[in-house]
Amino acid sequence: MRTIFDICSPGRIGVSLPESDVPEQQGLPEDLRREDRGGIGLPRASEGQVMRHFINLSSMNYHVDKGMYPLGSCTMKYNPKLHENLARMKGLSDLHPLAPEKEVQGTLELMHHLGELLCEITGFSGVSLQPAAGAQGEFCGIMLIKSYHDSRGESHRNEVLMPDSAHGTNPATSSLADCVVIGVESNEQGLVDPEDLRKKVGPNTAAFMLTNPNTLGLFESHIEELTSIVHEAGGLNYMDGANMNALLGIARPGDMGFDVCHLNLHKTFSTPHGGGGPGSGPVACNDKLAPFLPDPVVRDDDDGVFHLGRSRESFGRLLAFHGHAGVLYRAYAYILTMGAEGLREASEAALINANYLKARLSPYFDNPFDHGPCMHEFVLSGDRQAKEGVKTLDIAKRLLDYGIHAPTVYFPLIVHEALMIEPTETEGLEELDRFVDAMISIAEEVDEKPHLVTDAPVNTPVLRLDEVKAVKDLCLVEPREEGGDEE
Amino acid sequence: MNRFIPDSRANREEMLRTIGVDGFEDLLEPVPEKFRLEGPLELPGPVSELELVRNFEELACRNPASSKPCFIGAGAYDHFIPAAVDHILLRSEFYTAYTPYQAEVSQGTLQAIFEYQTMIARLTGMEMANASMYDGASAAAEACLMAMRVTRRQKVLVAGSINPRWLDVVRTYVRRKDFQLNEIPFLEDGTLDISAAREMAGDDTAAVLVQYPSYFGLIEDLEPLAELAHGNKALLVVAADPVALPLLRSPGDAGADIVVGEGQSMGIPLSFGGPYAGFMAAGKKLARKMPGRIIGRTEDRAGQTGYVMTLQTREQHIRREKATSNICSNQALMALASTVYLSLMGEEGFREVSSQCYHRSHYLEKGLAGIPGVSRVFDKTPFFREFTLSFPVGATEFTSKMLEHGILAGLPLPELGEGVMLITATEKRDRSQLDSYITAASEICGGGAS
Numbered sequence: 031m032r033t034i035f036d037i038c039s040p041g042r043i044g045v046s047l048p049e050s051d052v053p054e055q056q057g058l059p060e061d062l063r064r065e066d067r068g069g070i071g072l073p074r075a076s077e078g079q080v081m082r083h084f085i086n087l088s089s090m091n092y093h094v095d096k097g098m099y100p101l102g103s104c105t106m107k108y109n110p111k112l113h114e115n116l117a118r119m120k121g122l123s124d125l126h127p128l129a130p131e132k133e134v135q136g137t138l139e140l141m142h143h144l145g146e147l148l149c150e151i152t153g154f155s156g157v158s159l160q161p162a163a164g165a166q167g168e169f170c171g172i173m174l175i176k177s178y179h180d181s182r183g184e185s186h187r188n189e190v191l192m193p194d195s196a197h198g199t200n201p202a203t204s205s206l207a208d209c210v211v212i213g214v215e216s217n218e219q220g221l222v223d224p225e226d227l228r229k230k231v232g233p234n235t236a237a238f239m240l241t242n243p244n245t246l247g248l249f250e251s252h253i254e255e256l257t258s259i260v261h262e263a264g265g266l267n268y269m270d271g272a273n274m275n276a277l278l279g280i281a282r283p284g285d286m287g288f289d290v291c292h293l294n295l296h297k298t299f300s301t302p303h304g305g306g307g308p309g310s311g312p313v314a315c316n317d318k319l320a321p322f323l324p325d326p327v328v329r330d331d332d333d334g335v336f337h338l339g340r341s342r343e344s345f346g347r348l349l350a351f352h353g354h355a356g357v358l359y360r361a362y363a364y365i366l367t368m369g370a371e372g373l374r375e376a377s378e379a380a381l382i383n384a385n386y387l388k389a390r391l392s393p394y395f396d397n398p399f400d401h402g403p404c405m406h407e408f409v410l411s412g413d414r415q416a417k418e419g420v421k422t423l424d425i426a427k428r429l430l431d432y433g434i435h436a437p438t439v440y441f442p443l444i445v446h447e448a449l450m451i452e453p454t455e456t457e458g459l460e461e462l463d464r465f466v467d468a469m470i471s472i473a474e475e476v477d478e479k480p481h482l483v484t485d486a487p488v489n490t491p492v493l494r495l496d497e498v499k500a501v502k503d504l505c506l507v508e509p510r511e512e513g514g515d516e517e
Numbered sequence: 518m519n520r521f522i523p524d525s526r527a528n529r530e531e532m533l534r535t536i537g538v539d540g541f542e543d544l545l546e547p548v549p550e551k552f553r554l555e556g557p558l559e560l561p562g563p564v565s566e567l568e569l570v571r572n573f574e575e576l577a578c579r580n581p582a583s584s585k586p587c588f589i590g591a592g593a594y595d596h597f598i599p600a601a602v603d604h605i606l607l608r609s610e611f612y613t614a615y616t617p618y619q620a621e622v623s624q625g626t627l628q629a630i631f632e633y634q635t636m637i638a639r640l641t642g643m644e645m646a647n648a649s650m651y652d653g654a655s656a657a658a659e660a661c662l663m664a665m666r667v668t669r670r671q672k673v674l675v676a677g678s679i680n681p682r683w684l685d686v687v688r689t690y691v692r693r694k695d696f697q698l699n700e701i702p703f704l705e706d707g708t709l710d711i712s713a714a715r716e717m718a719g720d721d722t723a724a725v726l727v728q729y730p731s732y733f734g735l736i737e738d739l740e741p742l743a744e745l746a747h748g749n750k751a752l753l754v755v756a757a758d759p760v761a762l763p764l765l766r767s768p769g770d771a772g773a774d775i776v777v778g779e780g781q782s783m784g785i786p787l788s789f790g791g792p793y794a795g796f797m798a799a800g801k802k803l804a805r806k807m808p809g810r811i812i813g814r815t816e817d818r819a820g821q822t823g824y825v826m827t828l829q830t831r832e833q834h835i836r837r838e839k840a841t842s843n844i845c846s847n848q849a850l851m852a853l854a855s856t857v858y859l860s861l862m863g864e865e866g867f868r869e870v871s872s873q874c875y876h877r878s879h880y881l882e883k884g885l886a887g888i889p890g891v892s893r894v895f896d897k898t899p900f901f902r903e904f905t906l907s908f909p910v911g912a913t914e915f916t917s918k919m920l921e922h923g924i925l926a927g928l929p930l931p932e933l934g935e936g937v938m939l940i941t942a943t944e945k946r947d948r949s950q951l952d953s954y955i956t957a958a959s960e961i962c963g964g965g966a967s
Contacts (some may be wrong), residue, residue, distance in 0.1 A: 031625070031822075034632050034860050043859030045599050047869050051948040055879035058764060058899055062736055065770050070763060071639035072864045075600055080860045088610035088628050092622035095609035108521055109613050112566050118787075121577025126589045127790030128928050129582035130916065137789050150558055162651035162791070163846035165833070173689070202833035202843035205661075207754045208693040211838045218572070248587065249547040274768070279546065281552045296846065300521070304850030305626035306616040306810065308792030345693035346689030350779070352590050353788025363569055369562030372519050379522050379529065381544050387534040403536075404545040430622050435615070441834070458523030460533065470715030471932070490621040493817035495621075500827040502817035505644040507635040 033091070034083050035508050038074040045077070045267050062150025064274045071510055076514070090491040091305070092435050098461045100387075102407045102438040103197065103245055105275045105297035107376075110367065112172070113360040122359055123224040127351040130363065131337055137355060138336035142328040144362045148314050151365075151373070152271075152291055153284025156320025159325060160353040164272060167292025167311030168203040168239070170324060170348060174290055174315055175237045175266045176207060177345045187236040193222045195245045196271060196443040208460035209236055216444055221401035222253050235265035241275045242286070244401050245442040245450070247407035257287025266290070266319075274298045276381060276406035276456065279374030282312075290315035299361035310357035324348050329350060379455035380406040384460060387453055390466045394473040400444055406454075412447035420449040420476045428475070428486035450454040519563075587925045588902045588951045590941030591732070592653065592680050593790065594760070594782045596772075597945050602784045602857045612850055616810075620825040621817075626849065627824035631812045633856040640762050640859075641755075642769025643774040643798035648810040648826075649852040650844065653779025654683040656795030657756045658690035658728060659808045659839055659842055660775045664752040665696075666722035666841065667806050672697040672721045678731035679756065681932075687726070701725075707735045707895035714745055721752040724775075729757045729768060734878075734903030735895055736765060743772025755767065759783055761901045763871040775799045784858025785851050794851035803826060808842030814835070818941070873944035874902040877951060881942045882906070884955040888962050894933055902943065907937040909962050922957040 045509060057063075064070075072380065085321040099106035117123065125134055144155040149403040157279075161167035172190065177189040190204040191212045203213045212230050215225040229300075231238075236258040250256060257267045267287070267292035269283040275298045277283075283291045295301045303309070315323070325347045326338035338352065368376065369396045381403075388408045412422035426436035438450040453462055475482045488495065524532070529541070538544060545553060564572065567738060573771060577583070587595040594888040606612060617623030630648045638644035650656035661673045673691070688698060701714045709727065718725070725746040730736045739755060746753040752774035760782045768776045781793040799807060805828060813827030833840040859867060882904045885891055890909030908915050912929030915938060919926035927940035944952060 033628065033635075034856075035635070038863075040943060043524070043828050043863050043866050044879045045863075046867045047597070047866060047873070047944065048877060048947070049874050050877050050949065052880040055876050055883070058736070058875075062738065062765050062766055062899060064665035064762070064764055065908065069864050070867070072862070073860045074865070075860060077599070077861060080857065081601055081604070082856055083606070083860070084629065086607075087625035088608045090622075090628075091610040091614045091625035092612050092615065092619070093612075095613045099615055101615060104615060106615055109781040109847040110521065112569065114612075116569070119573060119577050120578045120941055121583040123574070123786045123788050124583050124595075125580055125789040126582065126595065126787050126925065127593055128591055130588050130920065131589070133585070133920070134580050134789065135523075135584035136576035139579070140576050147560055160623045162655070162848075164845075165843045165845045166651060166655075169843060173692075192645055198835070198837050198840070199837035199843050199845050202840040205838045205840070206690070206843045217602070217849075225537065234523060247545045250547060253552070254549065254913060272901070279552060279558050281548055286552050301614045302850075303615050303846075304612050304848075305614040305623070305853070306849030306852060307650075307846040307848035308794075308848045311790075313576070324689070346653065346692065347682060347685035349652050350680065350686065351652075351793075354791040355789035356786070356792050359573075365560060365571070366562040366564045366939045368519070368521075369568075370560040372522075372563050373560070373930065374557065375519055375522060378541055379524055380670075382524075382529050382532050382536070382541065385536045385538075385544055389536045395908060403546060425678065426619065427621065432617060435622065437618050444889065447872060455522050459528050465905070487621050491624050492821055492823040493819050494623055495817050495823045495825050496619045496815045497825050498825070500813040500825050503815075503828070504804065505814040506631075506811060506827075507638045509966075510634070510639075 031086060035490050037079055037083060040070050040074060040075050042074040042243055044075055044080045088347045097434055098457050098465055099435045100437045100453050101466060102452045103272050103453060104116060107300055107454040108456035109300055109302040113363045115207055116363050117359040121358065124196065127439060130474055135336055138328055140362055141358060142330055143335055144358055145328060146411060147365050147514055148293060150279045152314040153282030154314035155317050156323055157312060157314045158323045160324055160348050161292065161311035161313055162262060162349055162354060163307060163309035164292055164294045164311040164349055165199040165203060169206055170313045171268045171290045172203055172237060173345045174319040174322045178319055178382055181235060181343065185232055189234045190237045191230055191235060192239040192240055195270060195444050196239060199269060200239045207254055219247050219401050221250050224254055225250055226429050227256060227259050231263035233260055235263045237266050237268050239268045241270040241273055243276050243405035245411050247404040247406050248399065253286045271296060273406065276342060276376040278376055279370055280377050290319050295361040300364045301357045301360040308357055309356050310354040315398045325453045326352055352394055376502040383453040383455060383457060384408055387451055387462060387466065391469055394470055407450060407452035410449045411445050412449055415476045418476050419478060422449055424483045424486060425472055428472050428483045430487040431489040432467055434465055442504045528784050541750065552735035564906045574606050582925060584926045585829065585923050586946060588927045588940050588942060591928045592682065592779060593787055594941060594943050595787060595945055596943050597786050598609060599861045600853055601861055605857045606850060606854055609851060615828060619719050622836045624823060625644040627812050629853050629856055630849065631814060631824050632850045634860050636811060636856060638798050640759055641757060641798040642767025643776055644801040645804055646731060646796060646798035647807050648812055649848040650795035650797055650809055651848060652793045652795045653756065653777060655688035655775035656797050657683050658687045660754045660777045661687055661691055661724055662753060662796060663775065663806055663808060668723045668751060670723035671695050671723050673723055674701050674714060674717055674725045676701050676727040678703045678707060678733060679728040691757045706898045707733050708737045708898055711741050718745055718749045720749065722749050724752045724754050730761055730901045733905050734900040735897060735898045736901055739768060760871050760874060762877060763868040785854050788910050792848055792851055794848035794855060805831060806841060809844050810847055811939055811951045870944050877946055878902045878904060878942040881951045881954060885958055888959045890962050894937055903939060903941040905930060905933060905937055905939050907934055908938060910936050911935050918961045920958055924954055924957060
């Protein structure tokens with residue numbers, strides 16, 4: 031499709047601004063002014079043309095209001111419409127983050143209350159709403175743990191242990207926090223091997239990072255043993271809360287020996303994913319770590335007035351301001367709407383949906399870790415199909431032809447040709463069956479007409495895209511037209 | 518019955534039969550019994566849609582800041598947002614979409630972000646930009662880490678005139694054993710002490726980080742800093758205010774190697790501090806060292822143009838502990854807001870916004886500086902949209918008295934003196950609001966109307 035720069039013509043504009051009603055002031059000195067060789071290069075289009083351009087772009091997107099997204103570990107649940115309105119309300123969307131506290135008591139109270147609710151849900155006592163997304167929540171968690179060790183004169187603890195099935199953000203976060211990553215092996219059941227963990231902990235252990243349920247969708251049933259091993263070695267336990275949608279009202283990280291966890295509000299708490307963000311990754315922790323929470327934390331005083339305060343030994347600050355308030359509003363609305371029973375029902379339905387898909391698809395695909403029920407997601411392998419010359423990537427692309435988004439593929443790394451499937455609770459039986467039918471049909475195509483799968487997709491706005499060319503002939507911006515400003 | 522969960526109890530019974538278990542509790546078998554919650558969580562609700570609206574209306578009523586003209590800036594600004602921006606953001610196709618890993622069904626998001634990258638690159642005068650960072654402050658921190666990777670050096674010189682909250686974020690992100698951060702002092706006129714910086718720089722310097730305009734709104738020539746950085750084979754990182762860029766010499770033209778900034782001013786509501794969008798731009802040769810997602814143009818099997826996430830081997834899901842950053846989710850929807858905003862504003866509109874911010878803030882500054890007892894903190898240095906003044910009353914007292922006049926006056930800057938305020942005026946502050954500010958301030962400062 032044409033780019034916005036292709037529909038530009040001099041003299042066009044998409045806004046009407048008020049005339050300036052102040053006298054012209056003395057301008058900038060010449061040497062500080064922008065060089066003006068052909069302008070900045072911004073578009074010139076009417077409001078209608080701009081709208082049409084972006085609406086046409088939007089029509090090339092798949093999205094959760096159109097159909098199911100069975101993406102494992104992504105929890106693509108329905109995004110409630112009312113919450114969009116609430117986050118845009120006058121009085122909420124137009125607040126300056128540095129306005130005097132007494133002028134923003136409504137929002138501070140909401141944030142304080144949301145923090146309390148997240149503590150109740152996770153079984154913790156301290157919370158930071160600041161992290162911008164899950165990965166920043168992880169960074170926050172590891173920094174809390176490092177600060178704790180520092181405070182005890184154990185700054186040498188710099189090893190972060192994690193299973194080989196961990197999300198990529200876990201090792202990347204550990205490096206960012208200046209720690210060393212130590213891998214822990216999974217056993218034949220797809221769970222962390224306690225013996226290997228016992229071997230790997232030691233005097234330098236800072237933390238053990240674990241996703242529970244793990245990325246195979248399996249609950250680490252010997253969790254108490256794992257967290258105890260780490261505690262006995264003087265380390266602390268971090269739970270990656272990406273899979274919290276399995277546990278709402280069922281079990282709490284704080285009860286299982288974890289010291290800190292993050293939550294993904296854009297997964298578990300229904301805030302929209304926005305095509306890649308914004309997310310929000312609050313961190314909840316126990317009393318040991320709460321004194322180190324980053325700035326600011328919302329507190330109330332004896333008169334019921336809310337303040338943005340500092341923790342006693344705050345490790346610093348993650349964003350310029352207080353976190354993604356616009357996302358927090360939506361998550362708060364979700365928790366109130368669901369209530370305790372609704373949240374529990376969501377997790378129950380998520381588990382049933384995942385187990386239903388697993389039961390129906392297991393005859394057609396390999397299922398290397400099928401030792402009992404899964405939690406909210408499960409991982410199949412496309413090994414059987416790969417032997418026929420059809421890769422998991424092809425299966426993923428073929429699903430797009432059926433009008434369904436692909437599952438997460440090639441993750442976790444411990445499963446060959448992985449297909450990681452998470453339906454969430456907001457899909458009904460009809461949608462689940464439609465997905466199953468498509469997957470079975472593709473499995474049959476692999477046997478009978480494999481080219482249909484390897485040529486896929488064909489029913490999409492573009493055919494399969496050349497990622498190698500994208501890297502080789504790197505084109506990251508629209509080139510300027512002739513006579514334009516070549517900066 | 519829950520409006521977000523379609524399957525009834527009867528459906529679920531049927532599904533449990535297909536699964537081959539007797540009841541839901543059987544699915545919890547892997548969860549040790551001692552960890553299973555026995556009773557419900559202690560949470561409020563469930564509330565109906567109607568109750569929820571009332572609840573939020575009540576909370577919003579207790580945010581009176583919302584209805585007062587805002588002269589506070591310090592990193593977030595009250596700019597006009599055309600209605601069309603939000604109409605695009607409310608398209609399900611955009612806001613309910615996932616990250617565009619399946620490029621063939623995500624061309625809308627991918628092309629829009631490619632256009633965003635183009636606009637950011639053009640505005641900053643750089644060759645390329647990434648798909649967004651969390652906010653300006655974390656983008657600045659990531660730029661310092663990137664400069665350390667590129668140069669394999671450990672020291673960053675940061676302008677003492679940078680936003681203190683950004684500096685906190687930089688310090689937090691680079692709190693590494695071997696890392697060193699030194700602040701370049703500023704002179705009496707608010708510009709950086711270049712000769713002091715020269716003393717501080719050396720063959721261990723990875724980057725010089727400067728804000729443009731500075732936290733105090735001041736504009737200074739970037740070229741001496743570029744020479745200083747490059748003379749030591751370090752990178753110049755510029756944290757630029759995008760609204761100033763239509764007027765100011767672009768950082769790229771002045772020799773910047775990495776340009777970051779806060780995109781909130783471009784079509785993103787204040788929303789009490791977030792979600793915003795940080796941007797990051799650089800020369801093409803640094804693209805492979807950059808953090809975050811990057812969209813590239815390519816072709817499909819039929820030779821049609823299309824877009825994909827590219828250079829993914831930099832990223833955490835491929836490179837894990839060796840990734841250029843841990844960032845995964847970014848601020849895609851906010852970057853889209855800025856793309857639509859800049860498309861609507863266009864070349865002329867965005868220049869007009871920039872110019873009105875300049876003239877309105879200067880009108881206000883001149884009016885206030887004329888009040889007896891009010892003095893300029895940094896005389897003679899040019900400023901953009903934001904300025905500092907010293908009032909004859911304490912800044913906290915000044916702020917609360919201005920509130921009585923229904924005005925959010927600005928941010929007290931105790932680090933510069935007891936009566937010092939940081940004040941901003943965007944294109945939204947019309948003449949009558951500016952005049953009311955001046956009248957109220959002069960009353961508070963003990964003068965009548967000036």
